[in-house]
Amino acid sequence: METRILIIEDDPAIQTGMKDMLDLESYKTILCSDGREGLETALKENPDLVLLDISLPSMNGFDVCRKLREKNFHNPIIMLTSRSEQVDKVLGLELGANDYVTKPFDSRELLARIHTQLRSHEISNRKFYKDEAIDSEHSVRKLLAIMFTDIKDYSKKMGSDENLAIKLLGIHNDIVKEVVKFYDGKIKEVIGDAFVVSFESALESVECACEIQKRFRTYNEQSGDDEKIVIRIGIHLGDVIEYDNKIIGDAVNIAARIQENAVPGGVTMSESVYSAIKNKVHFNIVFTGEKSLKNIKEPLNIYVVES
Numbered sequence: 001m002e003t004r005i006l007i008i009e010d011d012p013a014i015q016t017g018m019k020d021m022l023d024l025e026s027y028k029t030i031l032c033s034d035g036r037e038g039l040e041t042a043l044k045e046n047p048d049l050v051l052l053d054i055s056l057p058s059m060n061g062f063d064v065c066r067k068l069r070e071k072n073f074h075n076p077i078i079m080l081t082s083r084s085e086q087v088d089k090v091l092g093l094e095l096g097a098n099d100y101v102t103k104p105f106d107s108r109e110l111l112a113r114i115h116t117q118l119r120s121h122e123i124s125n126r127k128f129y130k131d132e133a134i135d136s137e138h139s140v141r142k143l144l145a146i147m148f149t150d151i152k153d154y155s156k157k158m159g160s161d162e163n164l165a166i167k168l169l170g171i172h173n174d175i176v177k178e179v180v181k182f183y184d185g186k187i188k189e190v191i192g193d194a195f196v197v198s199f200e201s202a203l204e205s206v207e208c209a210c211e212i213q214k215r216f217r218t219y220n221e222q223s224g225d226d227e228k229i230v231i232r233i234g235i236h237l238g239d240v241i242e243y244d245n246k247i248i249g250d251a252v253n254i255a256a257r258i259q260e261n262a263v264p265g266g267v268t269m270s271e272s273v274y275s276a277i278k279n280k281v282h283f284n285i286v287f288t289g290e291k292s293l294k295n296i297k298e299p300l301n302i303y304v305v306e307s
Contacts, residue, residue: 002028003028003049003118004027004029004030004045004047005022005027005028005029005030005047005049005050006038006049006051007019007022007032008034008035008052008056008061008064009033010056010057012033014080015033017107021107021110021111030045030047033056033057034056035056035057035058035059036058037058038052038056039059042068043068046073048076048121049075049118049121050078052079054080060158060159061079061080061081063155063158065097066095066096066191066192068096069095069192070192070194075121076099076121077096078099078117079100081100081103096192139242140243141240141241142200142240142242144198144240145199145200145201145204145236145237145276146198146235146247147195147196147205147233147234147235148194148195148197148234148256148259149194149197149212149231149232149233149259150194151168151229152231152264152265153230154169154192154193161226164227168229169192172231175219176212179211179212180195180197180208183204184204185198185199185208186198186199188247194259196252198240202237202276206267206277206281209233209235209267210267210305212231213266216229216231216265232259232260232263232268233259233266233267234260234262235269236258236269237251237270237276238251253296254270257294267304268303268304269303269305271300271302274287274301274303284305284306285305286304288302
């Protein structure tokens, strides 16, 4: 089976040079010159590796990388840029890139990095499927509360001031991790500025979410407009399969969609969460209506903690 590499690069000369180089190595190439087009192509075609420029029309490479990881694109991403500042490298890797190459680059070095990433990914997949076959009988089906969080307009912050964006990301991560630990949550995944957390207790998931928002309100009261951090939190209670510190299942997807539509600065939850906690909390929870969520078959009743 052919190995497919997506090149997202708006410079025609560089794009053609990389295509010719990869053709000689018998890779199948897919070409895009625009960030948004590249994002859509990657999600549709699921290439084995992405070569991603940073300075792109319509959507920069940082945002493309972040959105690919948010959409569960797990194949290697190598970022390409003429900018060599350390902050750019850190930001790209923080957002989920596997490697970072500065232009102008030596074609042999780029090929070596491509081969390394593809080989590492293949070995990782083999180990994953081997472990799955061995440990499938040890996977556990559980009823868990799943909490998704992310920073509102984080991509805009990156576009306007990358140094500040990294600083704010560090502050955000410290607050979320501290509160999650206090409420016995388990961090399952961190994707850029987004956290995926599981809880044995629906009540603790909501109390944790409320405390996180309280901490950010306190932080924002003491911060200038540029340094304020506003996050969205979505929670769903449902059946998941837990194994090797991973979780899968419809409940995870539903929680992610609730978070995408969550009230910024608030706590948004499904009816399953509300039903589990409605007589156990001291704050008001309001019904905001039935909502259809992307890729979720049935509409959900949505509730929000009243601020």
